[in-house]
Amino acid sequence: MPTENSPLIVADRLRIASASGATLVNNISFTLGRERVALVGESGSGKSLTARSLMGLLSPSLRLNAQTLNVVGEDALALSEGQWAPLRGGQLAMVMQDPKYALNPMRTIGWQVAEPLKLHASLSRAEIKEKVCEMLDAVGLPQPSQLMSRYPHQLSGGMGQRVMLAIALIADPQLLIADEPTSALDHAMRDQVLALIRRMVEQRNMGLLLISHDLQQVAEHCERVMVMYQGEILDRLPAADLPRATHPYTRTLWSCRPSLATKGQPLPVLDRAALEAHREHH
Amino acid sequence: MTQNLTELESVPPRGRQRPRVTSLAIGGTLVAVLVLAALLAPLLAPFDPNAQLMTARLLPPSSAHWLGTDGFGRDLLSRVIYGARPTLLLVALILVLTIPVGMLIGICAGYLGGWTERVLMRITDIFLSLPNLVIALALVAMLGPGLMNGALALALTSWPPFARQARAETLALRRSDYLAAARMQGINGLRLMFGHILPLCMPGAVVRAALSLGGIILSAAGLGFLGMGVQPPTAEWGSMVAEGSKVIFDQWWVAAAPGGAILFASLAFNLTGDGLRDRLDTRHAN
Numbered sequence: 231m232p233t234e235n236s237p238l239i240v241a242d243r244l245r246i247a248s249a250s251g252a253t254l255v256n257n258i259s260f261t262l263g264r265e266r267v268a269l270v271g272e273s274g275s276g277k278s279l280t281a282r283s284l285m286g287l288l289s290p291s292l293r294l295n296a297q298t299l300n301v302v303g304e305d306a307l308a309l310s311e312g313q314w315a316p317l318r319g320g321q322l323a324m325v326m327q328d329p330k331y332a333l334n335p336m337r338t339i340g341w342q343v344a345e346p347l348k349l350h351a352s353l354s355r356a357e358i359k360e361k362v363c364e365m366l367d368a369v370g371l372p373q374p375s376q377l378m379s380r381y382p383h384q385l386s387g388g389m390g391q392r393v394m395l396a397i398a399l400i401a402d403p404q405l406l407i408a409d410e411p412t413s414a415l416d417h418a419m420r421d422q423v424l425a426l427i428r429r430m431v432e433q434r435n436m437g438l439l440l441i442s443h444d445l446q447q448v449a450e451h452c453e454r455v456m457v458m459y460q461g462e463i464l465d466r467l468p469a470a471d472l473p474r475a476t477h478p479y480t481r482t483l484w485s486c487r488p489s490l491a492t493k494g495q496p497l498p499v500l501d502r503a504a505l506e507a508h509r510e511h512h
Numbered sequence: 513m514t515q516n517l518t519e520l521e522s523v524p525p526r527g528r529q530r531p532r533v534t535s536l537a538i539g540g541t542l543v544a545v546l547v548l549a550a551l552l553a554p555l556l557a558p559f560d561p562n563a564q565l566m567t568a569r570l571l572p573p574s575s576a577h578w579l580g581t582d583g584f585g586r587d588l589l590s591r592v593i594y595g596a597r598p599t600l601l602l603v604a605l606i607l608v609l610t611i612p613v614g615m616l617i618g619i620c621a622g623y624l625g626g627w628t629e630r631v632l633m634r635i636t637d638i639f640l641s642l643p644n645l646v647i648a649l650a651l652v653a654m655l656g657p658g659l660m661n662g663a664l665a666l667a668l669t670s671w672p673p674f675a676r677q678a679r680a681e682t683l684a685l686r687r688s689d690y691l692a693a694a695r696m697q698g699i700n701g702l703r704l705m706f707g708h709i710l711p712l713c714m715p716g717a718v719v720r721a722a723l724s725l726g727g728i729i730l731s732a733a734g735l736g737f738l739g740m741g742v743q744p745p746t747a748e749w750g751s752m753v754a755e756g757s758k759v760i761f762d763q764w765w766v767a768a769a770p771g772g773a774i775l776f777a778s779l780a781f782n783l784t785g786d787g788l789r790d791r792l793d794t795r796h797a798n
Contacts, residue, residue, distance in 0.1 A: 319697035
C-alpha cells in the first residue's frame with residue numbers, strides 16, 4: 231500500500247510500440263502523486279495509450295516496455311491478469327469519453343454502479359444499495375433511488391457522465407484517470423462535470439490524470455500540465471503558467487484557442503518545421 | 513445498435529396512435545390461440561380424442577364432427593386440439609436444450625478467441641453440415657421413438673445457428689466501449705461473459721429462436737409422419753397426416769385437418785419471429 235506521500239504512479243522510460251515496430255509512445259518518464267495532473271496534446275500524440283497502459287489494458291498487439299512502471303505501489307510490468315483485477319476499479323479507475331457507448335445498454339444504472347462494489351468489497355445487499363444511493367447523490371444526480379432502476383438510454387449525456395463517475399469512484403480508488411471526460415458534452419455541461427470531478431478528487435484526496443485537449447479547462451482545474459507531441463512529453467509546467475508558456479508548441483496550443491479577443495482574426499497555426507528544429511536543438 | 517436505440521427512444525411520442533396491425537400482433541395472437549388450445553384441450557375438445565367408434569368411421573365434416581372423423585371413428589377436431597400438446601412440448605424442449613448450449617459455445621468462442629474459438633467453431637460447423645431430419649431419424653432409431661428422444665434428436669442439429677450468432681455478436685462487442693469500461697472496473701472472465709455479454713446477445717437469440725421455430729415444427733411433424741415421434745394412439749399432427757394419407761383421395765379431410773394445424777402453427781411462429789426481429793433488432797428498423 232502506498233503511504234500518504236509516496237507517488238501513485240512512477241513511469242520511467244515508458245515506451246509503447248506497435249506490432250510493426252512503429253514507436254507510438256517514446257521513452258516518457260513521469261511521476262504522479264495525489265495531485266491533479268493534465269495530459270494534453272493533439273490527437274494521435276499517445277495520451278490515451280499512455281493512460282491505458284497505466285490500467286494494463288493495452289491491446290495485446292501493442293508492445294510495452296519501461297525501465298520502471300509502478301502503479302499504486304505494484305510493479306505493473308510483472309502483474310498477471312488475475313493480479314490486475316483487484317487494482318482496476320479498486321485502486322485505479324477510469325472515466326471514458328462517451329457515456330452513450332461506455333454504459334451497458336441492457337443493465338440498470340443501479341446494477342452497473344453496484345458492480346465494482348460487489349467485486350472489490352464484501353458488503354451485504356442493503357449496504358451496497360445504500361452506498362450506491364449515497365454515491366449517486368454525491369455526483370449530483372437527483373432522486374437516486376428512482377434512478378437506480380433506469381437504463382442508460384433514459385439519461386442525458388451529462389447524467390450519463392455523472393453515472394460513469396459514480397461507477398469509477400464507488401470502490402474508493404486512489405487514482406482516477408479521466409480520458410477526455412467532457413468531449414461528448416456541451417459547453418455548459420463541461421464545466422459542471424469537470425468541477426464535480428475536481429471536487430470529488432479533492433474530497434477523497436485522490437490523484438487525477440486528466441486527458442484533455444481543452445487547455446482552458448486544464449488551466450482552471452489542474453495543478454500540473456504535461457504536453458505530449460508525437461509520443462513524447464515536450465513540456466511540463468504548472469497549469470497556472472500556461473498563459474506564460476515558454477515552449478513554442480505549448481505557446482501555440484495556448485494561443486490558437488478562439489476567443490472574443492481574436493474574433494475576426496486568423497488564429498495562429500502550428501509551425502511544425504520550427505517545432506521539429508526546436509526538438510532537435512534539445 | 514446502441515445509438516439507434518437511444519435515438520429511437522428519445523423521439524417524443526406523437527400522441528395517441530391507432531393500434532397498428534403488425535406481424536408481431538397477428539403472430540402473437542395465433543401463438544396465444546395455440547397455447548390456449550393446448551392448455552385448455554380437455555375443455556375445448558367436444559369428444560375424447562382417443563374414443564373409437566367403428567360406426568362413425570371416416571365421416572365428412574358435419575355439425576356433430578366439425579372436421580369429420582378418422583379411420584377409427586375418432587373426432588378429428590378433438591385430436592387436432594390435443595395434438596397441439598406434444599407439438600408445443602417438443603418445441604419447448606428443443607428451445608430449452610438448444611439456446612443455452614448454443615449461447616454458451618458461441619460466447620466462449622467469441623470471447624476467448626484463439627484455439628478455443630477454432631475448435632468450438634469447427635465443431636459447430638460439423639454439426640451445421642449434418643442434415644437434420646436424417647440425423648434425427650438415425651438417433652431415434654437408436655434410442656427408440658418418443659417425445660423426449662425426438663426433441664433430443666432435433667436439438668442436436670438445431671443449436672449451431674445459435675452458437676454462430678452468439679459468437680458473431682460477441683466478436684462485435686469485444687471491441688466495444690462498454691466492455692472496455694467494464695474491464696476498467698476489474699471485471700473479467702465469467703463475470704464479463706455472463707453478466708455483460710450474455711444480456712447483449714439475448715435479443716438476437718430470441719429472434720433467431722422465434723424464426724427457427726417454424727422449421728422445428730415442420731421437422732417435428734416430419735418425425736411424426738415417419739412414425740419416429742410420439743407413438744399412437746396419442747394424437748400428434750405428423751402421425752395423423754400419415755394416417756390420413758392412406759385415404760387422401762376419398763376422405764381428404766382426415767389429412768387436411770392436421771395438415772392445416774401444422775400450417776397454422778408454423779405460420780404463427782414465423783410471423784412472431786418476423787415481428788420480433790423488426791421490434792428487437794434495430795439493424796432492420798426503418
